[in-house]
Amino acid sequence: MSQPASLTLFPPAGRNKVPEVTAFFWIIKMMSTTVGETAADYLNVNLGLGLASTSAVTGLLLAVALFFQMRAKRYVPSLYWTSVLLISVFGTLITDNLSDRLGVPLSVSTTAFSLALIATFAVWHAREGTLSIRAIDTVRRECFYWAAILFTFALGTAAGDWVAEGLGLGYGYSALLFGGLIGAIALARYAFRADTVACFWLAYVLTRPFGASCGDLMSQSVQDGGLGLGTAGTSAMFLATIVGLVIYLSLAQKRLVNS
Structure with missing residues (x-):
């Protein structure tokens, strides 16, 4: 006997739950990576919550957001992008905890998260036949x-910090490096017709260290190689832009549904 709809914990198979990959998608995604980097630093350092408390609070908020995201019957811009923002912060904190509290080298974290992401993709493809x-x-x-999104954020944080700090490349040059790699992937996709799914996930991984490098470049002090805008100012600026774009997408979706 089927369970009443009102008692169903999660909706049955149906509409796609994630947005179309458009320019808006990439803009909000890159800004969310920057917010994830700067917001984690602001909560941990500026507000003095510490890594443990910041991780616990963010993890709880992420669990709540993902519950409602997965409970929804369709793609809802506010739910989806709230989940992305929180998973961006949480992914950053995972790497920060490993590096700052447990002393795990960034090179090791980068390797471990790479393997975890590859394993996630392998199991996903084996069970579903697609990564689209x-x-x-x-x-x-x-x-x-x-799960893949979480590992991309943790991996991107570790790789970005490793290149910028561990290898001494600096925030500006790191941003140029990762931005150039994203450009190369776009060229491979549109000029040489490379596989769409592979290009998407490669670009998705690289937007994390690119956004993190941009966030550090803007927020860190001039003495540390940044522009000195501060974590609060950088977070507020990008968060306001994200909120504005999500409101626009929500209104556009509502007009489309009602048309």
Whole structure:
């Protein structure tokens, strides 16, 4: 006997739960990576919460956001991008805890998260036959999707910090490096017709260290190689832009549904 809809914890298979990959998608994604980097630093250092408390609070908020995201029957811009923002902060904090509290070298973290992401993709593809985000329409696929997203943020944080700080490249040159790699992937996709799914996930991984390098470049002091805008100012500026874009997308989606 089927369970009443009102008692169903998660919706049945149906509409895709993630947005179309447009210019808005990449703009908000890159800004969310910057907010993840600067917001984690602001909560941890500026507000003095510490890594443990910041991680606990962010993890709880992320769990709540993902519950409602997965409970939704369709893509809802506010739910989806709230989850992305929180998972960006949480992914940053995972790497920060490993590096700052446990003393794990960034090179080791980068390798470990790379292997975790590859394993997630392997199991996902073995079970579902695809890694395309155009088919995130079941609970299991959405679980794979969010697990992959978490590992991309943790990996991007570790790789970005390793290149900028561990290898001494600096924030500006790191941003140019990762931005150049993203440009190369775009060229491979549109000029040489490289595989769409592979290009998407490679670019998605690289937007994290690119955004993190941009965030550090803007927020860190001039003495440390940044522009000195501060974590609070940088976070507020990008967060306000994200909120504005999400409101626009929500209104556009509402008009489309009602048309």
